[in-house]
Structures are given as structure tokens and as C-alpha cells.
Amino acid sequence: MAWQFDNERPIYTQLLEQIRFLIISGLYPAGSKLPSVRDLASEASVNPNTMQRALAELERSGLIYSQRTSGRFVTEDGxxxxxxxxxxxxxxxxxxxxxxxxxxxxxxxxxxxxxxxxxxxxx
Amino acid sequence: MNTILEYSHVTKQFGSMHALYDVNFTIEPGHIIGLLGPNGSGKTTMIKLACGLLVPTSGSLTVCGEPVGPGSKARISYLPDKNYLSEWMKVSRIIDLFHDFYDNFDRNKSYEMLKRLNINPEQKLKTLSKGTREKVQLILVMSRNADLYLLDEPIGGVDPAARDYILQTILTNYNENGSILISTHLISDVEQVLDQIIFLKNGSISLQSSVDDIRENHQKSVDELFREVFQC
Missing domain, CATH: 1.10.287 (Helix Hairpins)
Structure with a gap:
């Protein structure tokens, strides 16, 4: 998937929306493990700190959760x-x-x- | 002691001309910072001071808590805005040279990047095009495991496809304990790779912000804000 960003809004909000879309559309199914921050940032060609921020927001919304040692997962809550x-x-x-x-x-x-x-x- | 680079009240004069005036600025680990400003605003001077190529007229600089000197040069990987390599040398010989010079040079990394960018290591530098030479220089710089990368106009002469690869390389190569300072005019190309920016205007820092704060507060990209702030 190509990651596209517009000029008017913060990059982290746009990342958040695109990852949310990937979850909702089932590309990242419920309960599945997400790629690492580094890999996601590299895939989207964005700064890892920006990706980190997007993931932190998604965690706050409950759509993903992190497990201390094993990484981040999509919620199992269908x-x-x-x-x-x-x-x-x-x-x-x-x-x-x-x-x-x-x-x-x-x-x-x-x-x-x-x-x-x-x-x-x-x- | 976490700060990688600190400018404290740094002023640099060339004759009666102030190239930099009372610059205060710190770089913490784990950031990619864009140093942005029109021609002659002091970007290269700022970078050269950190490398010890220039000495401040007043004020001081520290790298990882120590004054600029041989120790700091080992920690910094610097890409100058000029070609300084010997034209008659083969790329592979230059790689040997860097390997001899720097403890933290990773030869495998440089060969890997040469391969990805289709550069033949057995070619002499003078037989390469301008853009390819720039790529070679950047490969050399990014092949060092440094704490701070200072890149002065790293992507100016390279084609857009290679530009993407180079930005990708910058993203994947730097480590969380290091930082990268990039001076460039190609803001829209690098914007999403940066997390912080500095606007330099007539030798002073006129704005220091995160990229997303600019977008949030101005509803426009850094590139658009730059064009507005520095409108001729």
C-alpha cells in the first residue's frame, strides 16, 4: 500500500487514519500482531517518532494494545x-x-x- | 548527559559580517532535524562549526558534553556541500580509506548501498556523473555508525527515485541514540522524514518546532510555511 499525505494536517493524524483503515478493512485482523514502529515508519517513509505518536493515539482509542515485551497487537474486541x-x-x-x-x-x-x-x- | 549537540550563544563573524548571531540550540538523541533557511542564512556555517571546521567568534559548542575536537569528530559523520574526494580514486579504494580512517565505518553497509544504487565499486570517481558522486559521498557518510550525522544538502543533485532510496536509507540507518541534522532546500521531499525543523533567518533561529506542530497550528506543510515566511 502506498502511504499518501496531504499538506494541511499533521502527519501523525494521517498515519493514525491509515492504520485504522487497515484494521477496519481487515488487513490487520483482530488480535494480529502489528509490525514494529521501525518497520512501519520505514514502510510509510516517515520519521519513527511520528509513527510512535500515531500508534500511541491508537492505543489510547483502544484499537490496539501493547504487550510489554512482544510488541503491539490489534484489539481482539470485534x-x-x-x-x-x-x-x-x-x-x-x-x-x-x-x-x-x-x-x-x-x-x-x-x-x-x-x-x-x-x-x-x-x- | 543526553544532549548530542549544543550551541550556546554562538556568534560567528566573517570580517564585519555576522554569519550567525547568538544561536542557542540543542539536539537530543533520536531525532531527524531539518535545518532550513534561504541562501546565505547561515546553514552551512552552523554545520561547519559543529565539525570544528570553523571556530565561533564568541559562544561555545559541545558535542556529547565535550568541546569540539578530535573526540567529537569521531562521533560525527559529516557530509559537506562540496566534493572533497580524490577524483582519480576508485570507489572501492575510497571505501578502504574510510575504513582505515574511522573505527565506526561499516564496509558491508557501504557495499550493500552501492549495489542497491547500481554503482560499480571499481569505477574511478572522475568517470561518475555529478549525481552519482553525490550518492557515493552520502553512502560513505551513512556507512559510519555515528552519534550525529550532519548532512549539508544531501539530495540536491540526485534523481527523485534515488532520493526516495536515500531518504529510506537515512530512516533505516540511524539509531535511536543518534540524531541527524539535514540542511536542504527540498523541503517537501524530506518533510515526512523530519520530526523537527529550524528556520534560520539572517544568522538567527527564527522558528524551532516539530513538523506536526506546524501543520497543526498553521494548517499547512513546512514547505508552504517556508515559502510564506521567506517570500521574496
Missing amino acids: VLIKQMKESIGKEKILTFLHEMEQLGYTAADSVVLVEKVVEEEIR
Whole structure:
């Protein structure tokens, strides 16, 4: 996976989001061991201290935990991962609805359009 | 005593011109710091002082708690902004030379990097292009297990693909007990590798911050902030 960063926001927040995405999408499954800070930093081509900070934030959110000698792991709490997934999904929908609103669609119109597009896709 | 490099009220004058004025600055272990500033702002002077190539007009510098001298030179791996290697030498001979010179030089590491960058160790330096020579110099510097790496414009002349590899090398090679100071104009290329930056303006430090604090407080990258602060 290529790690991309935009210019407006801190790098650690962007790292945090991308790792969270990897967990939610199942690439780092529940209970699995994460690569070391060094390896992750090297993979993302970022400063190890920045990666460390992102992981510390993720630990605070409960999505990952560290075991003193054996490294960091993804939480085994499937419910938490699901909740996280839903809240990110909701965020994306809100952004989408906001953009649609700027195009002149009400929320209800947007839903109708979404349904139409989904139907066409299936066909 | 953890500080790797400390500048204390350092002033450097060349004749009546102040190249640096009352610079106070410390480097702690485990950081990659960007030394950023327009041309003539004093970046190279700052680096040369730490290497003992220049002596401060007033103020003092310490490296790992000791004054600059032979002991500090053993701890510092320095990449100058000029080519200082003998043109007629083969790359492999230069590696031998460095190996003889520095206890902390890792020959295997340098050969590994040469291979990755497709540089033939049996070629003479004068037959290599400008960019390739720069790569050789950087390989030599990064092959030492030093406490402090001082890199003066390390990636200026190399192509973007090699640039990525070099930054990768910098990231993987430095150890948690060491630090790296990089002076460069290619801010956007190195930004995500840095964790702290210094802006140098007319010989004084005008800003010292972490990269993410800048992004958090200004909603812009270090590169964009630099362009704003130093707008011509």
C-alpha cells in the first residue's frame, strides 16, 4: 500500500487514519500482531517518532494494545472494530451529503439518487 | 548527559559580517532535524562549526558534553556541500580509506548501498556523473555508525527515485541514540522524514518546532510555511 499525505494536517493524524483503515478493512485482523514502529515508519517513509505518536493515539482509542515485551497487537474486541467502522462510514456519508447539498440535493433527494445508482450498478 | 549537540550563544563573524548571531540550540538523541533557511542564512556555517571546521567568534559548542575536537569528530559523520574526494580514486579504494580512517565505518553497509544504487565499486570517481558522486559521498557518510550525522544538502543533485532510496536509507540507518541534522532546500521531499525543523533567518533561529506542530497550528506543510515566511 502506498502511504499518501496531504499538506494541511499533521502527519501523525494521517498515519493514525491509515492504520485504522487497515484494521477496519481487515488487513490487520483482530488480535494480529502489528509490525514494529521501525518497520512501519520505514514502510510509510516517515520519521519513527511520528509513527510512535500515531500508534500511541491508537492505543489510547483502544484499537490496539501493547504487550510489554512482544510488541503491539490489534484489539481482539470485534465489537469495537465494528463500531469504529460504522462511525467512519457515517462520517463519509455526512461528507457526501454535505457535498450533495452544495449541488442542490436535499438529503432525501440524495437517498433517492443513491438507490437509483445502486440499482443501475446491479443491473 | 543526553544532549548530542549544543550551541550556546554562538556568534560567528566573517570580517564585519555576522554569519550567525547568538544561536542557542540543542539536539537530543533520536531525532531527524531539518535545518532550513534561504541562501546565505547561515546553514552551512552552523554545520561547519559543529565539525570544528570553523571556530565561533564568541559562544561555545559541545558535542556529547565535550568541546569540539578530535573526540567529537569521531562521533560525527559529516557530509559537506562540496566534493572533497580524490577524483582519480576508485570507489572501492575510497571505501578502504574510510575504513582505515574511522573505527565506526561499516564496509558491508557501504557495499550493500552501492549495489542497491547500481554503482560499480571499481569505477574511478572522475568517470561518475555529478549525481552519482553525490550518492557515493552520502553512502560513505551513512556507512559510519555515528552519534550525529550532519548532512549539508544531501539530495540536491540526485534523481527523485534515488532520493526516495536515500531518504529510506537515512530512516533505516540511524539509531535511536543518534540524531541527524539535514540542511536542504527540498523541503517537501524530506518533510515526512523530519520530526523537527529550524528556520534560520539572517544568522538567527527564527522558528524551532516539530513538523506536526506546524501543520497543526498553521494548517499547512513546512514547505508552504517556508515559502510564506521567506517570500521574496
